[in-house]
Amino acid sequence: MNNQELNEKINKMNNLVELHLHLDGALSINNCKKIAKIQNIDIPSDNEILKIMTVKDGCRDLNEFLTKFAFPMSLLQTSEGIKNAVKNLEDELIEQGIIYAEIRFAPQLHTKSGLNQEEVVISAIEGQNLSKLKSNLILCCMRGNNNHDENMETIRIAKKYLGKGVSAIDLAGAEASYKTANYEDIFRYAEELGIPYTIHAGEADGPSSVYDAIRFGSKRIGHGVRSIEDPNLVKIIAQKDITLEVCPTSNICTSVYNKIIDIPIKKFLDKGVKITINTDDPAVCDTRLKEELKLVANAFNLTYEDILKLQLNAIKASFASREVKEEVINMILKNII
Numbered sequence: 496m497n498n499q500e501l502n503e504k505i506n507k508m509n510n511l512v513e514l515h516l517h518l519d520g521a522l523s524i525n526n527c528k529k530i531a532k533i534q535n536i537d538i539p540s541d542n543e544i545l546k547i548m549t550v551k552d553g554c555r556d557l558n559e560f561l562t563k564f565a566f567p568m569s570l571l572q573t574s575e576g577i578k579n580a581v582k583n584l585e586d587e588l589i590e591q592g593i594i595y596a597e598i599r600f601a602p603q604l605h606t607k608s609g610l611n612q613e614e615v616v617i618s619a620i621e622g623q624n625l626s627k628l629k630s631n632l633i634l635c636c637m638r639g640n641n642n643h644d645e646n647m648e649t650i651r652i653a654k655k656y657l658g659k660g661v662s663a664i665d666l667a668g669a670e671a672s673y674k675t676a677n678y679e680d681i682f683r684y685a686e687e688l689g690i691p692y693t694i695h696a697g698e699a700d701g702p703s704s705v706y707d708a709i710r711f712g713s714k715r716i717g718h719g720v721r722s723i724e725d726p727n728l729v730k731i732i733a734q735k736d737i738t739l740e741v742c743p744t745s746n747i748c749t750s751v752y753n754k755i756i757d758i759p760i761k762k763f764l765d766k767g768v769k770i771t772i773n774t775d776d777p778a779v780c781d782t783r784l785k786e787e788l789k790l791v792a793n794a795f796n797l798t799y800e801d802i803l804k805l806q807l808n809a810i811k812a813s814f815a816s817r818e819v820k821e822e823v824i825n826m827i828l829k830n831i832i
């Protein structure tokens with residue numbers, strides 16, 4: 496099968512799974528317009544939105560990348576805004592051939608207009624229930640100064656809504672400035688409450704960040720690509736059956752790597768590491784899941800069977816219930832025919 500045939504086959508896939516997707520980074524211009532209208536918020540022209548929200552030529556680093564979220568975040572501060580943003584996003588994902596997605600956001604960043612974290616999460620669950628997509632919410636704790644109480648509150652809310660729309664917690668934000676090692680108590684608390692987690696690590700920071708995430712018991716790592724800098728760590732990841740949520744275009748946007756071919760996707764696969772392919776922030780990075788799958792298939796000469804395997808890795812590592820996992824696995828396997 497040549498590249499063109501493979502791309503066409505990927506375009507036709509309609510049983511896709513996406514594990515690493517941030518709500519604020521996934522707001523399409525259309526979604527921004529719809530939720531701005533509902534909230535009577537004036538927003539700039541499409542061109543201006545593209546300029547302030549998307550990354551065209553890459554960023555210096557993750558810190559500059561994170562400034563791109565100010566605009567979408569300003570539209571996600573009310574119940575109506577959050578509820579409709581989640582509903583619209585999920586409907587868009589269905590149109591893109593996705594059948595199961597995990598959508599993440601940090602409740603503590605949506606409280607600027609007076610909502611509390613629980614109200615934020617309830618609004619997101621309401622939006623989730625308005626769409627037919629199978630989905631789960633991942634609540635992000637944030638790296639930063641003086642927000643320990645907010646992070647603990649996020650975990651308490653995750654526990655309250657676990658299995659009712661919420662499936663896990665995460666740690667997001669500026670990884671290089673705020674080391675993973677400083678957040679051990681968060682994950683010990685989550686572990687105590689029986690809340691699953693994934694941790695952003697090995698993106699802006701190196702192997703030590705991933706070692707810490709594994710030490711905290713994480714079975715999934717957000718990005719994790721820089722684990723490749725330490726061969727022993729790669730071995731541990733493979734042995735412990737840890738899944739990496741790789742987000743190729745995002746890594747280019749944040750200047751972790753210069754080119755797709757530099758991302759160690761093939762190296763991980765060759766060493767038996769389970770990886771999944773994700774968009775991270777599709778609106779900010781101007782991408783979609785099928786684009787990411789084609790990108791890696793073409794760059795690393797992957798076969799259609801390899802792509803299906805990446806998708807099976809995703810649903811198997813997901814935080815979905817056993818029933819949903821079985822159902823989705825069967826649907827993915829139908830793509831083989």
Ligand SMILES: [Zn+2]
Nearest residue numbers: 517695717775
């Ligand atoms: Zn992310």
